[in-house]
Amino acid sequence: MPTLVSYIIVSAALLxxxxxxxxxKRNAIRILFAVELIVNAANLNFVAFARYMNPPTxxxxxxxxxxxxxAAMEAAVGLALILVAFxxxxxxxxxxxxxxxx
Amino acid sequence: MVNLPTTPAGILPFIVAIxxxxxxxxxxxxxxxxxxxxxxxFLTWYERKLLARIQLRIGPLYAxxxxxxxxxxxxxxxxxxxxxxxxxxxxxxxxxxxxxxxxFLGALPxxxxxxxxxxxxxxxxxxxxxxxxxxxxxxxxxxxxxxxxNSKYPFLGGLRSLxxxxxxxxxxxxxxxxxxxxxxxxxxVQIVSAQQKIWFIGPAFISFAVFFIAxxxxxxxxxxxxxxxxxxxxxxxxxxxxxxxFMVIFLALYMKLYLMSxxxxxxxxxxxxxxxFLPQPVWxxxxxxxxxxxxxxxxxxxxxxxVDLLIKVGWTRLLIVALAxxxxxxxxxxxGILSPWGL
Amino acid sequence: MDLSVPPDITFVVLTAITLVAAIMAxxxxxxxxxxxxxxxxxxxxxxxxxxxxxxxxxxxxxxVYVGAVVVLILFTIMLVSREEVDxxxxxxxxxxxxxxxxxxxxAVSIAGIAALAGPNLPSTAPVGNLxxxxxxxxxxxxxxxxxxxLALLLSGALLGALVLAKVDR
Numbered sequence: 340m341p342t343l344v345s346y347i348i349v350s351a352a353l354l355x356x357x358x359x360x361x362x363x364k365r366n367a368i369r370i371l372f373a374v375e376l377i378v379n380a381a382n383l384n385f386v387a388f389a390r391y392m393n394p395p396t397x398x399x400x401x402x403x404x405x406x407x408x409x410a411a412m413e414a415a416v417g418l419a420l421i422l423v424a425f426x427x428x429x430x431x432x433x434x435x436x437x438x439x440x441x
Numbered sequence: 442m443v444n445l446p447t448t449p450a451g452i453l454p455f456i457v458a459i460x461x462x463x464x465x466x467x468x469x470x471x472x473x474x475x476x477x478x479x480x481x482x483f484l485t486w487y488e489r490k491l492l493a494r495i496q497l498r499i500g501p502l503y504a505x506x507x508x509x510x511x512x513x514x515x516x517x518x519x520x521x522x523x524x525x526x527x528x529x530x531x532x533x534x535x536x537x538x539x540x541x542x543x544x545f546l547g548a549l550p551x552x553x554x555x556x557x558x559x560x561x562x563x564x565x566x567x568x569x570x571x572x573x574x575x576x577x578x579x580x581x582x583x584x585x586x587x588x589x590x591n592s593k594y595p596f597l598g599g600l601r602s603l604x605x606x607x608x609x610x611x612x613x614x615x616x617x618x619x620x621x622x623x624x625x626x627x628x629x630v631q632i633v634s635a636q637q638k639i640w641f642i643g644p645a646f647i648s649f650a651v652f653f654i655a656x657x658x659x660x661x662x663x664x665x666x667x668x669x670x671x672x673x674x675x676x677x678x679x680x681x682x683x684x685x686x687f688m689v690i691f692l693a694l695y696m697k698l699y700l701m702s703x704x705x706x707x708x709x710x711x712x713x714x715x716x717x718f719l720p721q722p723v724w725x726x727x728x729x730x731x732x733x734x735x736x737x738x739x740x741x742x743x744x745x746x747x748v749d750l751l752i753k754v755g756w757t758r759l760l761i762v763a764l765a766x767x768x769x770x771x772x773x774x775x776x777g778i779l780s781p782w783g784l
Numbered sequence: 785m786d787l788s789v790p791p792d793i794t795f796v797v798l799t800a801i802t803l804v805a806a807i808m809a810x811x812x813x814x815x816x817x818x819x820x821x822x823x824x825x826x827x828x829x830x831x832x833x834x835x836x837x838x839x840x841x842x843x844x845x846x847x848v849y850v851g852a853v854v855v856l857i858l859f860t861i862m863l864v865s866r867e868e869v870d871x872x873x874x875x876x877x878x879x880x881x882x883x884x885x886x887x888x889x890x891a892v893s894i895a896g897i898a899a900l901a902g903p904n905l906p907s908t909a910p911v912g913n914l915x916x917x918x919x920x921x922x923x924x925x926x927x928x929x930x931x932x933x934l935a936l937l938l939s940g941a942l943l944g945a946l947v948l949a950k951v952d953r
Binding site for chain 3: 532535565566567570571573574575577578580581584585588603607627
């Protein structure tokens, strides 16, 4: 049975991958991938802590329940925004979408 | 765990011990791989014969044995020998890999479906949610395959199929919720055990109706057939597959049919309960085949529904009926008219 | 970490699958391959949930993330024009190095804090189980307000996405 520290290290590694994607990529959809990875890393952390508490508590899982729903919602709205941005500017390259007009 | 044989004379008892172990029998023979293949091939023959009789024809007749019973094997052999044509601009890894993934995901939920009181491969506590999770992966595979074909008609068919399957998934699982409330568990063995006195089709008949209609839409059977409407879209999302690929997809579709029939049997028709003169798995398969008959018959009887009306019905009418049914079940359970575990 | 105990094979395999799929999701040439790797990464996380005694949450993760969010992403990728998504350059050469440094420092510092606090954190899972029947009462009993707010948020998000994506003809 792996220790709690192993789960935190995995979660931190996923966070690192997500932050790398968030800061380096130009494509708006890849940035959405990175955001979803970060949210998943946090969910993993919650469930790991909920399991390793003494006695194990189910509240961590309830928080992750809400987090999954909220992240799905945010992905839907984000994708709708990307669609609208593409329709107006014919590009989803975030380096070009940095003007507030249009 | 097991004692590996150390001498050549010990190999035969070792093999016999493995072959007769419970794990091997459930995983490979029944209700595992071999039984699944046999029943799925039987279902292809059965559907052709049934539709033929409805349409006043005879159906498969010549392929060996009485009534063309070896027709599925003849089909399989023919399809294996046909050339697998992959479009030049299609995405090869996805095109070849997705049918395998479809068959894998179609066979996976059978690991939790109980064919008898001790005939289940994996008695998961979250069995029903596992089936839900796996069947929710189908629409995405269909979409990826349709995109990978890189051609207009498959892509349109794939989009329509995606919309249809996603629209009917939710009424299906919301109506299964009433069954979960009656049996107080997600565990499929417990759901069947709770139907010992009365099958759940009695107290939950509205859910049965909604689940049945929604599963016909999930399977893309007539009258929900527009994604593969033969005169209009050639074959919908699997137009570009030929030969062995088509056989694999065909197998996946019939596995899904058997899966949905087994699920309806488990949730509503009392699983393996029946008078004791037949063993329990036989009752299960009998009931599943009866449900499959009722899913196949509308194909020869009804006309096709237009896809936007279809999706509208799925998201509005059916979902409202399913939600109202959950509300009614909660009220009945709270006021004690229905007690959990049936009546 | 106790190096005398051999590492759990399931944990190692799941970690490998999740991290490799996550990196491939960002680095794959085609966006569709990236979306599929993202789906594999989500399935890896669901495997972690199963190993952490949260099977219901694992199935929910697969049903919601892989079954709905990945479908939405695939859908959007197919609606956004093809030549656009293939040009995924990361810009000047110095930039990906800066991103790697940033992400690496962040991940290493968090992991380092956790590893240094290791002896004070539980190393074996405490006995006790988390039955699914406890999930409902806690959801509706201890946290009813987030449940209702989430319902309102969901309807708002649904309406918002519909209004945004509507095509004015």
